[in-house]
Amino acid sequence: MHLWQAIILGGFYWFSFLGVFDHSLNLLFYQPLTSALLVGLVMGDIPTAMIVGATIQPMFLGQTQAGWVITNDNAAAGIITASVVIASGMDIKSAMAVAVAVGIVMSQLTNIRMTVGSFWNALTDKFISKRQYDKLWLSTVIYPSLFKVILYWLPMTLVLYFGASNIGFFVNGLPGWLQNGLNALASLMPIVGLCIVASSIGKKGYMPFFIAGFLFAAYSGVSGIGIAIVSVILAWFDFRCQNKGEHLSLNLRSTTVEDAALSRRDLNWASIRMLSFYSNGNSYERYQANGIVATMMPCLRKLYKGDDDGLQEAMVRTSELFNAEDMTSALPVGILLSMEEQKAKGAPIPGEIISDTKAALFPPMAAVGDTLNWATIVPTTLALMCPYALTGAWWPALVVVLVGAVLCNSQAFFLMHLGYNLGNKAIKDLVQSGLINKVMSFFTVMGMFVIGGMISSLVSVSCPLTIATGKFSFAVQKELFDVLMPNLLTFIATMIIFFTIKRKNMSVIKVIFGTMIVGIILGALGIIA
Structure with missing residues (x-):
């Protein structure tokens, strides 16, 4: 070459x-x-x-x-x-x-x-x-x-x-x-990232939903959209139980978007920036937070023009952890922009509410987007084109690129406008009625269940040890852990990492490097794989 x-x-x-x-x-x-x-x-x-x-x-x-x-x-x-x-x-x-x-x-x-x-x-x-x-x-x-x-x-x-x-x-x-150490590390690091997400949205009382999501996926074998659907049902059931007998309504027609500060052009450019920069500077610590900063920054500078303190506070909120899928993340971004607009106009919206809204919205959108786009549309198109490519034809590769790009990218523009318009119409009523806290609880339940299910369905930590004495051999993974519970070691690793992250004065960087060291050592010793 x-x-x-x-x-x-x-x-x-x-x-x-x-x-x-x-x-x-x-x-x-x-x-x-x-x-x-x-x-x-x-x-x-x-x-x-x-x-x-x-x-x-x-x-x-x-x-x-x-x-x-x-x-x-x-x-x-x-x-x-x-x-x-x-x-x-x-x-x-x-x-x-x-x-x-x-x-x-x-x-x-x-x-x-x-x-x-x-x-x-x-x-x-x-x-x-x-x-x-x-x-x-x-x-x-x-x-x-x-x-x-x-x-x-x-x-x-x-x-x-x-x-x-x-x-x-x-x-x-x-x-x-x-x-072996590198392979074990590859199994543990995704758990760290997903546990960081869970710890950021999982306030006290929501841990059972995280565990439920993991166990549901482990025992049922369901993944992706199936987990997302069950999470919606569970969140709705919890929502109705928590608010039994209350009158819950929201009049979306009570406000209009005629005085919206952001134009269609602003939102379209925000969609383009999101598609362009979304995952460029990502990390295990905050995932796509840098991409969201690049996406929202021009809009925030327009919304908070003349309010330097307000702009700085908004930028700090925007730089917090964010982890969703490229296209479907446009929905929460649109909602966040509308909330920032209302706050910039003087609406009594605490900054914590905006942060909590973001933290609760992105996990469900991550599950839906990853499943719809990268586990359904793209693989299906690839599978359909493989037989034609086996003949040596060049066009199947272009079909995959065009179909995937059109079907996936169009979602971003649609969801960005939908989220912004929904937020503009609903946010005042949500804040004044207190319904936003109930809505946040709904999405938090969804997020914790989905993240637990994603870890169970996407990650597998196993023990390759086999104990042999004479004619007798005992495969630890198959004859012990698999009998007790599907994906048990992954569950144990998840719980250890999750509660380590939740400890006071425990930085994410320490958890990341600690997991890397432990993973390589345990893998090298043949204890986990």
Whole structure:
């Protein structure tokens, strides 16, 4: 492979994780089938590249970035496999083994990225505290993008130029204890991220719903939309029980949006910014908070024009933890903008209410969005196009990109306007009637149940130990933990991490690094996997 080819393909790999321009488009190119087309264009052999991409794509159909649970790097597997087959004529199955091995190791780059992301959060806080809002583009967009050049572009270029097969054999040659430690770490880190979300919204009294969500998913095997549907039913039942006999009504026609401060153009540009910058500077500490800052900042500066203190308070609220899905997150963002507008106009809306609204709304939207877009629309389209790509045709990859981008991106514009208009109409009545607290309780129940279910359905911590004495052998996972409860070790790990995060004076950074150390040690010893 020529150096220029390795550099270009390394750039494509960087682009798949960039989170700039259009994050949904980035993630679409993260798939082996679509990335194979790029490899074919650069390597001059599109038919072979498409056949390779279509051959390995079924292996990765069930792997999404929901909850940032990334156990294998789809883009690395697609780019490396197609490149090796074209460059060396290696058998596809042999190349697949190499690519999967490299993909497992390179998926650890995401853990590095999400950990380093806390630095971008701190930088954002610094700019806000000094009211240097024009510099926020550095911490939310520019610096994270440049860091990814080092984290993604450079390693992929080196892997391809010096030979993916050689790198693959090197990876397979790593000590078994180190490979086990890295695999265990990949299982534990997503739990940390999701527990951070749960701890931010789960006030006292809501923990049973978190546990219920986990147990429901563990015993039923239901995931995604199924969990979301059950959470709505449970939240509605709790809502009615808590407010039995009360008259609960809201007249949405009592207010109008004729005096709205934000125009359709403002909202459309907010949608574009969200699609462009949503996940660029994310982290395990606050997830997409930096993307929300980049999304809402121009609108907030317009709403709080002439009120420097109010703007700073709003920016601080905006920089708090946020973790939803790219497109469906537009609904809570639209509602938040309408609440900030009412507060800027003098409505008696405490800042805590806006923060609580955000914390309660994004978990259900994350479950719905991840399931609808990245676990349904995109995988279904990929599955339908694989047979055509196996013929060597190039167009199936474009169909996946176009269908996914149109169906997914259109949601953002619709939900942004819907959330803003709903909030503008309803927020005054919600605050004055006290109904907003009841609504927040409804969404908190939903969020805790959904997050518990997501951990159970997306993460699996197991014990590979086997005790052998003479002719007798005892598989600890199969014959002990699986008998007691499905996904028991994941539940235990979740409870330990959750209550560690909830401890006073326990910073998120300490929990992240502590989990990394413990995960590698326990995995290296063969205790967990």
